[in-house]
Amino acid sequence: MSAERTLHHFPLDPASRQVRLALGEKRLPFGEVQVRYWERPKAFAELNPSGMTPVLVEGAGEARLVLCESRAILDWLEEAHPEPALLGREAAERAEARRLIQWFDRKFEYEAGGFLLHEKMEKRLLGLGAPELANLRRGREGLRSHLGYAESLLQGREWLAGRRLSLADFAAAAHLSVVDYFGDVPWADFPAAKTWYMKLKSRPAFRPLLNDRWPGLAPAGHYDDLDF
Structure with a gap:
C-alpha cells in the first residue's frame, strides 16, 4: 500500500x-x-x-x-510515468488505441455493457427490482456483436490495437471482465477473443481484479479461472 x-x-x-x-x-x-x-x-x-x-x-x-x-x-x-508505454510507440498505434478506448467506453457501454450491468448489478445495489428480460436480451445481442468485432481484429493482430499491449486492451478487458463476473460472455463462440482474454488474465496486473468480490453479488464459477 x-x-x-x-x-x-x-x-x-x-x-x-x-x-x-x-x-x-x-x-x-x-x-x-x-x-x-x-x-x-x-x-x-x-x-x-x-x-x-x-x-x-x-x-x-x-x-x-x-x-x-x-x-x-x-x-x-x-x-x-511513460514506461512502459501503454498507448503505443508509433503515432498510428496510439491513434488506433485511442479509437478503441472510445469504442469500448462509449459504443460498447451504450449497446451492451450498460444494459447488462444495469439489470444485473445496479438494480440490485439500488433495490430497483428484478431485471427486465428485454434489456438483458438487448445487452446480450450487443455483446455478441462487439465480440464479433474484437474477433475480427484479433484474427490479424497480436493485441487489439496492433503488435503491442495497450490501453485499448485494458479498456476492452475492463468492460468485458465485469460482464464476465456475471457469467454473460459466450467465450466459446469467439476463440480468438477468448485466447486474448486468457493472456490478459494471466498478467500480474490483472490478478487483483480476479479477487474482487462484492457482498450479495457472487461471481460466475469460472470468473477467476485462468484456464476457463
Missing part, C-alpha cells in the same frame, strides 16, 4: 478497472478506498463533484494532486 497514491474506486466499475490495470502494469503501488458511489458520500463528492469513480489522489498536503475520471487519470499516468 502506498500512502502517497490512493485510488478511490468501485471494484466492479469498468472505468475504475482500467485505471487499476494501468497502475498494475506500470508497477505503481497504490492504496485503495472502495466507494459506494450510488450513496453519494460527501467526502468523495468533495474529491470529484460528478460523484463518479475513479479518483486518483497523488501526494499529500499542498502537493496533493486530485485526478478525476478514467480518461484524465490514464493520460496523466502515461505522461508522468
Whole structure:
C-alpha cells in the first residue's frame, strides 16, 4: 500500500478497472478506498463533484494532486510515468488505441455493457427490482456483436490495437471482465477473443481484479479461472 497514491474506486466499475490495470502494469503501488458511489458520500463528492469513480489522489498536503475520471487519470499516468508505454510507440498505434478506448467506453457501454450491468448489478445495489428480460436480451445481442468485432481484429493482430499491449486492451478487458463476473460472455463462440482474454488474465496486473468480490453479488464459477 502506498500512502502517497490512493485510488478511490468501485471494484466492479469498468472505468475504475482500467485505471487499476494501468497502475498494475506500470508497477505503481497504490492504496485503495472502495466507494459506494450510488450513496453519494460527501467526502468523495468533495474529491470529484460528478460523484463518479475513479479518483486518483497523488501526494499529500499542498502537493496533493486530485485526478478525476478514467480518461484524465490514464493520460496523466502515461505522461508522468511513460514506461512502459501503454498507448503505443508509433503515432498510428496510439491513434488506433485511442479509437478503441472510445469504442469500448462509449459504443460498447451504450449497446451492451450498460444494459447488462444495469439489470444485473445496479438494480440490485439500488433495490430497483428484478431485471427486465428485454434489456438483458438487448445487452446480450450487443455483446455478441462487439465480440464479433474484437474477433475480427484479433484474427490479424497480436493485441487489439496492433503488435503491442495497450490501453485499448485494458479498456476492452475492463468492460468485458465485469460482464464476465456475471457469467454473460459466450467465450466459446469467439476463440480468438477468448485466447486474448486468457493472456490478459494471466498478467500480474490483472490478478487483483480476479479477487474482487462484492457482498450479495457472487461471481460466475469460472470468473477467476485462468484456464476457463
